[in-house]
């Protein structure tokens with residue numbers, strides 16, 4: 001998906017000065033996972049339902065993002081706002097930490113991994129059917145911001161987005177907690193909220209008994225929307241320095257990892273020696289072979305002649321391998337092409353173990 005949410009873009013510009021582009025092959029307006037005319041490929045690759053795309057998901061929204069959504073007066077954001085208001089009014093998984101997942105959704109999602117991208121019942125309530133758009137696009141969470149079905153640099157890009165997700169998730173949790181402390185719902189409420197909050201914002205059960213709900217909200221009970229709006233306003237004013245302080249050492253660790261992952265994503269360096277990687281032949285026709293390496297969602301098509309050179313990559317120096325292919329196959333492989341095969345996991349720096357599992361997951365947020 002494309003542009004970053006404005007709040008997150010502002011923070012990220014403090015630590016990664018170059019523009020962070022989305023993945024251009026994940027063409028969400030004309031979903032890359034819903035198109036494709038090749039019936040055989042469609043059967044093998046597993047396309048998504050055009051009525052859901054990859055949005056078979058119920059996002060957990062940190063308190064300050066909930067507030068931003070409630071404050072958004074743009075008519076184009078009205079559907080998303082109504083959906084979030086409906087979730088708050090239903091009082092399912094609603095705490096000062098934000099708006100969480102219902103138990104019903106969590107169970108259905110976990111029990112049906114093959115229905116990702118398929119089942120209309122799992123579709124996000126913020127998905128706008130007309131045009132297949134996201135109703136909370138400008139304030140979507142770190143999961144929705146960093147998930148792409150296709151990555152321009154294959155596993156290198158995917159690794160970058162995974163680290164970005166971890167970084168933003170740490171940041172979301174830290175700021176969520178910070179907001180709760182700033183707006184102090186009372187000691188009873190804190191006693192209820194904080195033992196829950198090691199890795200997730202949300203209690204293990206989404207439906208709280210009325211007295212537990214009352215305890216969770218403390219002196220903000222009955223003013224839940226007001227609370228979320230205050231959180232948004234508090235967070236809006238924070239400098240990066242203040243955010244870094246709230247995030248502590250964990251956020252700093254992920255900031256460093258993110259910097260390194262960004263540098264890797266922007267650098268192309270071929271390893272000195274390469275092996276044929278662990279990949280799956282998805283489809284073979286007379287002139288081409290479709291293979292998937294790092295992800296079954298992102299296969300690549302190659303001419304049969306190129307596919308036939310892969311066995312030459314047996315750990316020798318890349319230069320020697322390319323020369324051998326040139327002499328014996330009369331094929332000159334460019335460094336750019338070899339880099340792409342590495343990025344997509346078709347060639348590997350290390351010899352794959354015989355039992356290295358092939359990644360066969362068709363997605364999951």
Ligand code: SF4
Pocket residue numbers: 001025026027028029030031032033034048053054055147148149150
């Ligand atoms: S990220 Fe989702 S909506 Fe975008 S192209 Fe991929 S499957 Fe489609």
Ligand code: SF4
Pocket residue numbers: 054055056057058059124125126127128133134135136137140141144
């Ligand atoms: S919040 Fe938006 S991007 Fe995320 S699942 Fe819902 S509709 Fe899709």
